Amino acid sequence: MVDVMIPTALAGESLTLSYGKRRVVEAASLSLEAAKVTTLVGPNGSGKSTLLRSLARLHQLDSGTVSLAGHPDATLLSRREFAQRVTLLAQHRPNPSGISVRDLVSYGRQPYLRRWGRSSAEDLLAVEAAMEKTRVVAMADRPIDELSGGELQRVWLASCLAQDAKVLLLDEPTTFLDLRHQVEFLDLICELAELHGVAVGVVLHDLNHAAEVSDTIAVMHRGSIRVVGKPEEVLTAELLSDVYGIGIRVEIDANTGLVRTHPMARRARSALALN
Secondary structure, rough: OOOOOOEEEEEEEEEEEEEOEEEEEEEEEEEOOOOEEEEEOOOOOOOOHHHHHOOOOOOOEEEEEEEEEOOOOOHHHOOOHOOOOOOEOOOOOEEEEEEEOHHHHHHHHHHHHHOOOOHHHHHHHHHHHHHOOOHHHOOOOOOOHHHOHHHHHHHHHHHHHHOOEEEEEEEEEOOOOOHHHHHHHHHHHHHHHHOOOHHHEEEOOHHHHHHHOOOOOEEEEEEEEEEEEEEHHHOOOHHHHHHHOOEEEEEHHHHHHEEEEEEOOOOHHHHHHOO
């Protein structure tokens, strides 16, 4: 069997990042591949979001390089050119008031607008296609002020997709969503990778969600990437217990074959000790 080479869409090599004099990421390297979901996991303060923002050119590098397919040094691209290739759904963002869902999705076309800011037929088609992919067409004319948290998150994702970039970065996109909307949102990003060839890089806190959606997982701890690999390779009880500083039990689900993690809270530890 011949191995199929999957192209690297976006990569950071030996990235060192700081806030002022405080070093937060040390010599981290990460590659995102087309049609694959790569997930960053790790405790709060381990540098996940900062690393993701650096890949989006939103955090200055102390050292290292960010490269895009066909561009060894992504900093040589203009902001407009870069935004046509990479989009980020940030964890914190202002929600404009008094506009419709379609208006918000249209913001994603900013990197393509002509001199006078007029939308072309291509822009309109991209907005409609993004709303169809995220299944928000039925609410296109609704004010965003009326949307639930889960609906609004899908609309923001549609805005990113309207940007028509081949790399999608998401920083804790399921935070504050209920269980149903978490699952629906994660299904959407898997569809983008599998059906549309998008390279997805996402920060998640839920290890079981990470195991379900990821082709590759990078575990971060204290500003360094400890290990990168397939979920079943990196989500081990020994590593996770060390990284998170608590007992974590890991098993393979008999029905799905997926890794399942079980943090051991006090009652669980007591029950295990009794058995």
